[in-house]
Amino acid sequence: MTKLFDIVGLWLLRVLEESGRIAILFFKTLTWTFRPPFEFRNLLKQIEEVGVNSIPVVLITGAFTGMVLALQSYTGFKRFNAEAFVGTVVALSMTRELGPVLSGLMVSGRVGSAMAAELGTMQVTEQIDALYTLATNPIKYLIVPRFLASLIIMPILTGFADVVGILGGYLVSVKLLGSNPTIYIRRTYDYLDLEDVYIGLFKACIFGMIIATIGCYQGFNTQGGAEGVGKATTRAVVMSSLLILMANYLITALFF
Amino acid sequence: MLKMNEIQGQGGSEEKMIRVVNVFKSFGQNHVLRGLNLEVRSGESMVVIGGSGTGKSVLIKCIIGLLRHDRGEIYVKDREISHLKEEEWNELRKKFGMLFQRDALFDSLSVWENVGFALRRHTKFSDEEIRDRSVEKLKLVGLQNVEALMPAELSGGMRKRVSLARAIAMEPAILLYDEPTTGLDPIMANVINELIVEMREKLKVTSIAITHDMVSAYHIADRIAMLYKGEIIEVGTPDAIKASSNEIVQQFIRGEVEGPITRGADFGRQLFQPFRR
Numbered sequence: 001m002t003k004l005f006d007i008v009g010l011w012l013l014r015v016l017e018e019s020g021r022i023a024i025l026f027f028k029t030l031t032w033t034f035r036p037p038f039e040f041r042n043l044l045k046q047i048e049e050v051g052v053n054s055i056p057v058v059l060i061t062g063a064f065t066g067m068v069l070a071l072q073s074y075t076g077f078k079r080f081n082a083e084a085f086v087g088t089v090v091a092l093s094m095t096r097e098l099g100p101v102l103s104g105l106m107v108s109g110r111v112g113s114a115m116a117a118e119l120g121t122m123q124v125t126e127q128i129d130a131l132y133t134l135a136t137n138p139i140k141y142l143i144v145p146r147f148l149a150s151l152i153i154m155p156i157l158t159g160f161a162d163v164v165g166i167l168g169g170y171l172v173s174v175k176l177l178g179s180n181p182t183i184y185i186r187r188t189y190d191y192l193d194l195e196d197v198y199i200g201l202f203k204a205c206i207f208g209m210i211i212a213t214i215g216c217y218q219g220f221n222t223q224g225g226a227e228g229v230g231k232a233t234t235r236a237v238v239m240s241s242l243l244i245l246m247a248n249y250l251i252t253a254l255f256f
Numbered sequence: 257m258l259k260m261n262e263i264q265g266q267g268g269s270e271e272k273m274i275r276v277v278n279v280f281k282s283f284g285q286n287h288v289l290r291g292l293n294l295e296v297r298s299g300e301s302m303v304v305i306g307g308s309g310t311g312k313s314v315l316i317k318c319i320i321g322l323l324r325h326d327r328g329e330i331y332v333k334d335r336e337i338s339h340l341k342e343e344e345w346n347e348l349r350k351k352f353g354m355l356f357q358r359d360a361l362f363d364s365l366s367v368w369e370n371v372g373f374a375l376r377r378h379t380k381f382s383d384e385e386i387r388d389r390s391v392e393k394l395k396l397v398g399l400q401n402v403e404a405l406m407p408a409e410l411s412g413g414m415r416k417r418v419s420l421a422r423a424i425a426m427e428p429a430i431l432l433y434d435e436p437t438t439g440l441d442p443i444m445a446n447v448i449n450e451l452i453v454e455m456r457e458k459l460k461v462t463s464i465a466i467t468h469d470m471v472s473a474y475h476i477a478d479r480i481a482m483l484y485k486g487e488i489i490e491v492g493t494p495d496a497i498k499a500s501s502n503e504i505v506q507q508f509i510r511g512e513v514e515g516p517i518t519r520g521a522d523f524g525r526q527l528f529q530p531f532r533r
Contacts, residue, residue, distance in 0.1 A: 129322050130361075134422075
């Protein structure tokens with residue numbers, strides 16, 4: 001019986017300890033972001049890594065999501081003669097929810113794992129220690145550029161996903177299902193508030209911060225060679241994906 | 257259990273560049289350093305020898321602040337370093353250069369970007385000037401025309417030398433070597449030994465090397481210190497160490513399987529009774 005308490009207790013303590021460490025890393029990253037000198041070269045390189053290379057993935061994700069949304073909502077709405085509102089549903093769903101969340105999950109898989117792998121490899125080959133001996137703070141040199149790049153890029157990628165999603169919905173509705181194009185477009189922007197878009201972009205920023213913080217945290221705390229790097233990469237993706245989903249609910253509830 | 261041979265080393269003045277005083281460091285239940293005392297004179301080449309896992313790396317990392325010791329004091333040029341803040345460490349580390357066991361070169365940067373890393377971040381030189389200085393340092397370690405290559409394209413010996421060039425780029429006063437010859441073939445190991453001696457002569461640096469390669473130790477050391485069970489049990493010139501009356505030192509430097517170090521250890525029993533059920 002006490003063994004059960006032991007296990008649960010230890011698990012809880014570990015979770016708390018890890019949350020604390022992640023929070024500390026997050027605040028240290030914020031502090032270092034605002035301290036000069038500012039490293040534009042590194043930042044640009046990371047923007048290319050995080051952003052440019054994620055665009056194809058996000059576009060495909062957005063397109064197919066919009067398309068399937070149109071298909072599904074048409075089927076459902078037809079049952080009570082509301083097919084005209086498919087455009088609205090696609091637009092609202094993409095901008096408020098699916099654009100940021102699905103982009104976040106895809107980017108977490110792509111970019112979060114890359115960050116964990118790269119920093120994890122550096123950690124086990126003593127490159128992080130080497131940075132300290134060269135009088136360079138690794139948080140400033142490695143994490144801040146990745147953090148800022150994610151923060152900047154995620155809303156942009158989400159914007160692309162939104163646009164492509166709505167386009168995909170249009171294609172399916174009009175070309176495949178024969179809806180009236182004018183009505184589709186009217187319904188799209190009649191019921192779409194700018195607020196919906198902003199909330200989505202705000203979510204994207206938060207998700208970007210989560211992806212970078214968790215990815216870099218797992219990388220820095222890698223132990224044990226190649227196996228350790230593999231574990232860190234997996235943990236980074238799983239943890240940031242879960243946190244994205246949880247944060248998504250919290251933000252949505254906040255703006256409800 | 258400290259036994260210091262106060263025999264004057266060949267290199268170095270009486271000024272104490274680094275003093276380690278009664279330092280303790282543990283990792284959980286593993287008590288690695290237990291009251292370690294060591295003094296390194298300015299300009300001398302000190303080599304710390306000891307078995308694998310006895311805490312040599314830990315000692316070096318405490319001196320440069322990669323690890324914080326639990327108790328005791330460490331003085332670098334009479335400045336106590338136990339409670340330094342991040343910014344102060346950054347300033348102090350500019351006086352150090354460290355050569356890591358596995359080179360720790362930055363894979364995503366070219367050779368000259370590696371060598372000139374500290375220069376880029378802490379000086380106002382242009383990229384061209386930094387590249388020139390890198391090439392200069394690379395020449396000092398015997399490498400030519402490699403500055404544009406990536407670390408992955410270099411052999412082990414070349415990587416070690418690039419690592420050394422990176423460590424001396426800021427012309428530090430103190431050089432730390434973590435097992436500089438481990439993993440190198442005998443010829444390359446000797447090249448590195450010669451380079452280490454040259455660094456001391458040309459740059460007048462104080463250096464601490466940790467190794468269990470005795471050939472290397474005798475080659476590069478002004479004085480050798482042996483680490484055993486968390487303490488320094490003997491310090492002296494290479495000749496003095498060779499002639500030491502300490503059983504433990506003798507077993508180690510001769511590489512004898514049987515002796516006080518391995519006596520009573522399970523390792524000994526298993527080795528000599530392989531068919532014991």
